[in-house]
Amino acid sequence: MxxxxxxxxxxxxxxxxxxxxxxxxxxxxxxxxxxxxxxxxxxxxxxxxxxxxxxxxxxxxxxxxxxxxxxxxxxxxxxxxxxxxxxxxxxxxxxxxxxxxxxxxxxxxxxxxxxxxxxxxxxxxxxxTEYSVLEETVAGSIKLMTDMLSMAYPDRFKRTMLVTQWAEAACKALDIEYTWELKTACALWPIGDTLLPEALAAKRNTQDALTAEERQTVMAAGVSASEMLGNIPRLQGVARLMLMTTPAGSMMAENKKPGPDARLLQILIDLSRCVDPSGPIKINAAFNQLVKNINAYDAGIFTALPPILKNVGKKKEVKQLHEITAGGLCEGDLLTTDLKDDTGKLILASGQVVSETAANTVSRLYSSGAISMRMKVMRNTEPAAA
Structure with missing residues (x-):
């Protein structure tokens, strides 16, 4: 040896x-x-x-x-x-x-x-060796899903970024373990929304009252999303956590109380539905919308969160504002404007940190003539000529 x-x-x-x-x-x-x-x-x-x-x-x-x-x-x-x-x-x-x-x-x-x-x-x-291969497979699966969310559902992806930032800050302040499962659930929770009709998903995000039939549809989508994730190695814990943030999960848990991570995530997901992710985040106003359903949440976590989340995300790591063409978009850029193609379709939402996959996709669209608009991004380094 x-x-x-x-x-x-x-x-x-x-x-x-x-x-x-x-x-x-x-x-x-x-x-x-x-x-x-x-x-x-x-x-x-x-x-x-x-x-x-x-x-x-x-x-x-x-x-x-x-x-x-x-x-x-x-x-x-x-x-x-x-x-x-x-x-x-x-x-x-x-x-x-x-x-x-x-x-x-x-x-x-x-x-x-x-x-x-x-x-x-x-x-x-x-x-x-087996663990390393599995970790690479799981990491690749998660990246694929988040890239798909960012490109296909940019508005919902922006909400996942909010929930992720909030969860990290809340866990630190409330002494809740910020596990890998919780971090992943913060990034993937909108998968259930992608299974809903677009009109119902939009209605749910406006906090409008749902009919009994619509609630059943939403519940079924949450269960289906959990089952889909549960089929991926090592994501069974993430699937259970996401399920426990829904009414369906509570019913299926046979009276087992969700853990603090699930109770926190439930509040943060619903809170993200009460804000406009493209504009200033008004935390107190969002919590005021949730108060009417206070019995659905952990009261201790709920009351502790507003001052914790108030200043989350206000500091920017990026330094300089640049105006570029879509062809000059780089991994790590922070979009300050929505990116749309020439038909008006939203490609990437403002507030999103661009992934390598997204940057490459936009570059191909720009090369094909599908995107001609200029955009503004924040980045740390000087941009390449665009």
Missing amino acids: SEKIRVLFVDDDENLLNAIKRTLRKDLDIEIATGAIDGLRMLDKNGPFSVLVSDQNMPKVDGATFLAKVKKHFPNTVRIMLTGNSDQHTAISAINDAEAFRFVNKPCRTSQLLEIIKEAHDHHLQLA
């Missing part, structure tokens, strides 16, 4: 841990932790580790419970149970609940343990 395998040993017997470290330190890069709590701290501060070897019979938190926590928070660390307890229940718990790679009884020969650790490391490398 060109590099030593990083292994964390966890046991309540400090003398045993020191003995293991002395015996195996020539072959492995070893860290030790006395008990489960110290083990979690070590994983968090000194990780990542390829392999974790834990004893079962530890005070306060037993090995099976500890490994289950490790599986949740450090899934790529391969887990081995090392114990003198050979009862079947312990083995089943370690393998099923914690997905332990091996269940090894004490005493175990050093050579045997070392061989198992090497096998676990090989499994870790395989998991890491």
Whole structure:
């Protein structure tokens, strides 16, 4: 091996841990932790580790419970149970609940343990490769969907940018975890709206009262959008979160209360429907529109949000205003005017940060003569000649 395998040993017997470290330190890069709590701290501060070897019979938190926590928070660390307890229940718990790679009884020969650790490391490398491929696939799927939203539904895409900015600020202020699932849900929630007839989607955004039939249609669209996302690897959590922001989700959850992330997202989505994303964002006026339905929201989060969101997005990272042709549009430009083709169709909405895909699409439209208007954008650097 060109590099030593990083292994964390966890046991309540400090003398045993020191003995293991002395015996195996020539072959492995070893860290030790006395008990489960110290083990979690070590994983968090000194990780990542390829392999974790834990004893079962530890005070306060037993090995099976500890490994289950490790599986949740450090899934790529391969887990081995090392114990003198050979009862079947312990083995089943370690393998099923914690997905332990091996269940090894004490005493175990050093050579045997070392061989198992090497096998676990090989499994870790395989998991890491699969995870990397999956991450790239998921990231590409999300980018495709957001690019499609930005081009096909620019007005709705502007609302996702508002919700994303608001969510980040609110989570920081309210001590709600700003998870990857929440961030992704902020970007993709209008997918349900794209399944609605255009007139109904527009009516919903004006906060006009919906008929009973229209509410059923909206509910069905939300369920369908969640099911569509749930079919994409790693987006099942995003799909559940989006569903829980809707009345349909609450009904399907069998009286389980939505988490704080879902309760926050529900308010922010509805709030985005009460503002004109192309103009000044009047937060207090928007909240005044939602007050009539206050019973539908988490009252604590609702009342805390207005001062938090009041100044979100007012600072601009871009510095200079430029007037360009559509052919000069660049990735990262912030549109200050709507971009329309020569038939008057809206292509990109003002307030949108241009993606690479959008810039390339607009460039092709400009080259074909479909867009002749000039536009204004904000950007940090001097533009190329357009």
